[in-house]
Amino acid sequence: MTALFALATSLLWGLADFGGGLLTRRIPALTVVVLSQAAAAAVLGVVVIASGGWSEAGPQLWFAVAAGVVGPVAMLSFYKALALGPMGVVSPLGSLGVAVPVSVGIVVGERPGLLQFAGVGIAVTGVVLAGGPQLRGAPVQRRAVLLTLVAAFGFGSVMSLIAEASTTVTGLFLALFVQRLTNLVVGGAALYASVRRGSRALPEEGGSAAVPAALPALALIGLADVAANGTYSVAAQHGPVTVAAVLASLYPVVTALAARGALKERLRGVQAAGAGLALVGTVLLATG
Numbered sequence: 001m002t003a004l005f006a007l008a009t010s011l012l013w014g015l016a017d018f019g020g021g022l023l024t025r026r027i028p029a030l031t032v033v034v035l036s037q038a039a040a041a042a043v044l045g046v047v048v049i050a051s052g053g054w055s056e057a058g059p060q061l062w063f064a065v066a067a068g069v070v071g072p073v074a075m076l077s078f079y080k081a082l083a084l085g086p087m088g089v090v091s092p093l094g095s096l097g098v099a100v101p102v103s104v105g106i107v108v109g110e111r112p113g114l115l116q117f118a119g120v121g122i123a124v125t126g127v128v129l130a131g132g133p134q135l136r137g138a139p140v141q142r143r144a145v146l147l148t149l150v151a152a153f154g155f156g157s158v159m160s161l162i163a164e165a166s167t168t169v170t171g172l173f174l175a176l177f178v179q180r181l182t183n184l185v186v187g188g189a190a191l192y193a194s195v196r197r198g199s200r201a202l203p204e205e206g207g208s209a210a211v212p213a214a215l216p217a218l219a220l221i222g223l224a225d226v227a228a229n230g231t232y233s234v235a236a237q238h239g240p241v242t243v244a245a246v247l248a249s250l251y252p253v254v255t256a257l258a259a260r261g262a263l264k265e266r267l268r269g270v271q272a273a274g275a276g277l278a279l280v281g282t283v284l285l286a287t288g
Contacts, residue, residue, distance in 0.1 A: 002239025005231045006247035007282070012228035014254020018262075019221045021255070023214060027203050029079045030191045032218065033072065035211070037187060040222030041180035048170075048177050056171035060164065064175040067161035068182020074154025076190060077147045084144035096149075098124060098249035100156025101163070105241030112242050115284050123246050123281025126253070129274025159245060162229050163236035172233055176226050246281070253278050 023032050048054060074097075102120065112120065165175035195201050203210045228248075235244035253274070260266070 002235045002244050003247055003282075005235035005238070006244040007250070009228045009232040009235060009244075009248040010250035011254055012224045012231065013248070013251035015258060016221050016224040016228065017251060017255045018258040019217060019224070023217060023221070024079075026205070026210065027214060028200055030076070030187065030194055030199075031201050031211075032221070033075060034184065034187045034191050035215070036218045036222035036225070037180050037183040038222070039215070039219035040226045041177065041184060043219075043223060044173060044177040044180055044226060047173050051170045051173055053170040053174035053177070056166065056168060056174050060166060060171075061175060061178050063161045063165040064178040065182050067158045067165065068179040069186055070154045070161065071158045071179070072183055072186040072190060074151045074158065077154065078151035081144045081147035081151060084147070095124075095152070095249055095252050097152035097154070097156030097159070098245050100153060101159045101236070101245035102242045104160050105245065108241075110240045110242050112240060116240075116243060119281045119284030120242060120246050121281070122277050122284065123250065126250075126274045126277030126279070126281055129270050129277060156245075158229075159232060159236075159248065160241075163233050163241065166233065167237070172230055175233075176229055179229070180222075180226065250278050250282065 020032055020036070162175065162179065165179070166172040191201060202208055228251075232244065232248050235248065
């Protein structure tokens, strides 16, 4: 069950990142984040009311609040790092956030077997290579590296925090709802501050008319992100966190393959090798 739900997480996150990446070519990134999370919060609010999730309220929801604060900060740091570039360095480094939940799992006493340890190393290496790292030629600003490491730590922290925010299905719905509301507060404040500084909240082409047309895609991105958080929480609660975290971190491979299939982007040799290593690591983790 752990492997199944963790792989579902990587699939959902990979598709959400792919969709978000396409939308941010036309709509400012902060606007995409805020609107997609608003759509997810609206759906989750209905689910919480229908399932009676409010009865699960308790101190553990502070983990969801923390995840809701850290998530937008990590995403904004990642976007800024991508803008500074080079993307071939920034993107693979961002996947190193898996070290956070893996470290947490080891600290709390998890001891993967030899095959699983090998699987962790191979899969993480595959994920980094699947991002298509630039191994030479392009200078990297120190600020870009720092922002990427902040983002990676944030992504990994969200994985650990959301896994602690609930122990039941209805409680998970409530935790995800609280996380999304917090995302909206933090993201909305950042968007407001950005506009005050002169940045655009609406697309240059089409203006406000372009946003309604993108709402279905924004909603799908937000719901895929929510579902990924949910499947990861289930995976982490029903098996070793070290296994769940590494398998869930395979989403860059999914994003690269989606770009290959939908946009006909050619995978570089290093990316193809990374995808193959990630698959080998997945098999070892699932069977070890």
